[in-house]
Amino acid sequence: MDTSDWVYRGEGNSSLVIANTKTNRVFKLRKKKIVKCDSKNPKSSDSEGKLQMCRRLLQYSEGVLRPLLGEEVVPIAEIVPVSVDFLKGISKKVRKLRPAKRLDTEVDEESEYGISLPDLCSVQPFDRNNTNPVFCVEIKPKMGFLPDCKPISEERSIKRNACKFCMYQKLKLEFGTWDSASLYCPIDLFSGNEERMMCALSCLVKTPQNNLRIFMNGQLIFSNNGRHSPTLQDRQQLTDLLKSQFGSSSENKDGHNSLNHSCLLDFLHLIQKVLVATEGNNEVKRPQTTNQCLESQYKPSGADMVNNSLPPGCILDRILNVQRLDDLDIEGIYPLYQQLQEHISQHPEDREKYSLEGPFNEHFIDQLPMMTQVTRNHSTKETIDYAVQKIREFLIAATTKDCSIMVTMQRTTNAKVEDASQHISSGNGNFFKYHCNIVDLDPKPSIRIPMYYQLDHDITQHYKKYLEQKNLES
Numbered sequence: 238m239d240t241s242d243w244v245y246r247g248e249g250n251s252s253l254v255i256a257n258t259k260t261n262r263v264f265k266l267r268k269k270k271i272v273k274c275d276s277k278n279p280k281s282s283d284s285e286g287k288l289q290m291c292r293r294l295l296q297y298s299e300g301v302l303r304p305l306l307g308e309e310v311v312p313i314a315e316i317v318p319v320s321v322d323f324l325k326g327i328s329k330k331v332r333k334l335r336p337a338k339r340l341d342t343e344v345d346e347e348s349e350y351g352i353s354l355p356d357l358c359s360v361q362p363f364d365r366n367n368t369n370p371v372f373c374v375e376i377k378p379k380m381g382f383l384p385d386c387k388p389i390s391e392e393r394s395i396k397r398n399a400c401k402f403c404m405y406q407k408l409k410l411e412f413g414t415w416d417s418a419s420l421y422c423p424i425d426l427f428s429g430n431e432e433r434m435m436c437a438l439s440c441l442v443k444t445p446q447n448n449l450r451i452f453m454n455g456q457l458i459f460s461n462n463g464r465h466s467p468t469l470q471d472r473q474q475l476t477d478l479l480k481s482q483f484g485s486s487s488e489n490k491d492g493h494n495s496l497n498h499s500c501l502l503d504f505l506h507l508i509q510k511v512l513v514a515t516e517g518n519n520e521v522k523r524p525q526t527t528n529q530c531l532e533s534q535y536k537p538s539g540a541d542m543v544n545n546s547l548p549p550g551c552i553l554d555r556i557l558n559v560q561r562l563d564d565l566d567i568e569g570i571y572p573l574y575q576q577l578q579e580h581i582s583q584h585p586e587d588r589e590k591y592s593l594e595g596p597f598n599e600h601f602i603d604q605l606p607m608m609t610q611v612t613r614n615h616s617t618k619e620t621i622d623y624a625v626q627k628i629r630e631f632l633i634a635a636t637t638k639d640c641s642i643m644v645t646m647q648r649t650t651n652a653k654v655e656d657a658s659q660h661i662s663s664g665n666g667n668f669f670k671y672h673c674n675i676v677d678l679d680p681k682p683s684i685r686i687p688m689y690y691q692l693d694h695d696i697t698q699h700y701k702k703y704l705e706q707k708n709l710e711s
């Protein structure tokens with residue numbers, strides 16, 4: 238396989254993604270840590286083992302998460318064999334384009350298999366007559382609710398009022414991960430309230446960290462600059478690129494700056510609309526919440542707090558519902574995890590039956606709908622079955638607290654609107670074809686549970702100290 242049609246797209250902790258400019262598909266390639274001696278990387282398995290590992294990933298995202306999130310929003314992936322030569326070629330080709338903070342990892346040239354997915358930076362099906370640029374907005378929304386359940390201890394009860402993402406920001410400042418705290422609050426994005434969501438989206442533009450990335454025709458045009466937030470100039474550059482497609486040209490008379498401003502707002506408004514869009518009319522109403530995180534930048538203006546729920550079936554609602562499978566919080570899960578470890582050490586024969594790491598086969602999936610039955614019945618609460626179900630639910634929720642939404646949009650002429658794909662109109666009457674997908678649905682290993690429990694302690698206690706300090710100063 239030739240590397241010439243492939244370009245670098247992006248990467249996360251565990252994979253590097255390349256896009257094919259001809260086929261509108263991407264490859265997700267496995268990465269490994271660069272270490273002097275190889276002992277830190279898990280022993281590389283044989284071909285069959287590597288194939289099994291890829292299958293496990295797909296089973297999880299397609300067998301477990303897809304039914305929970307919805308078929309329309311989780312793209313179908315394929316496993317493809319890739320040669321060492323191809324991977325070496327790619328590795329060399331992308332070297333200069335990779336962000337500095339990721340250079341402690343590299344493409345695993347021995348991985349043998351990659352995962353092929355539709356390129357979500359392009360509109361599918363491809364329309365050769367539409368030459369308008371395709372914009373793709375990638376949002377990592379993180380955890381969208383404030384936990385409120387019994388197991389939360391007095392010591393950590395601050396979680397009920399400040400969200401994990403915002404509290405974690407204070408600790409990350411200490412670590413020096415980013416040079417400034419994010420202004421974004423997930424609770425605002427998931428609120429369903431238009432103004433609050435717009436506030437959250439503007440905050441993402443000011444401080445994107447790794448929660449916002451914008452692509453135009455597959456090229457990254459806006460993101461954090463390493464540890465630094467975008468400058469005014471970066472934002473100006475973004476608005477310049479948006480200008481031809483968003484905002485109204487009739488506003489020209491208001492001067493250059495307000496035009497720029499209006500096109501960014503117009504763009505964010507479209508994203509907001511896509512995030513709450515539903516197909517058909519939904520009668521079900523979710524309970525309204527007025528919950529707001531202590532760190533939110535949003536200042537309610539009068540009657541504005543009324544409409545505070547996500548339309549059922551919209552992309553954010555789908556994600557939030559799966560996140561809410563975590564209804565015991567890590568404080569409720571950790572003791573169950575210990576109980577399970579204890580059980581397995583006494584009954585090693587049960588290790589497979591109660592496996593948390595898959596295989597995510599039919600047997601595993603068959604058990605999922607039983608979850609609510611097992612977990613609602615009070616008499617079963619002491620059983621290992623109950624513990625396993627709750628831990629599985631928690632891990633599934635953890636995946637969706639870390640996934641990304643990819644919103645793809647292309648302006649189209651009104652005449653084309655009758656085709657089957659989804660459309661949305663901007664404030665000034667332009668039509669956009671769009672689609673919305675969820676990516677990065679990898680399983681979270683259960684051995685991280687003790688670490689999550691410790692981190693939860695560190696985040697809450699550090700944040701409490703921060704609040705005390707703040708109160709002293711004011």
Ligand code: ATP
Nearest residue numbers: 247248249250251252254354355356357358676677
């Ligand atoms: P993380 O560290 O968040 O777990 P990861 O290593 O699992 O990430 P992904 O998030 O799946 O990797 O992919 C890395 C990047 O590649 C994404 O942030 C996105 O920009 C891009 N990407 C992933 N899948 C697609 C796709 N189907 N189409 C276009 N771009 C994609």
Ligand code: ZN
Nearest residue numbers: 400403422530
């Ligand atoms: Zn918050």
Ligand code: MG
Nearest residue numbers: 249251677679
């Ligand atoms: Mg991942």
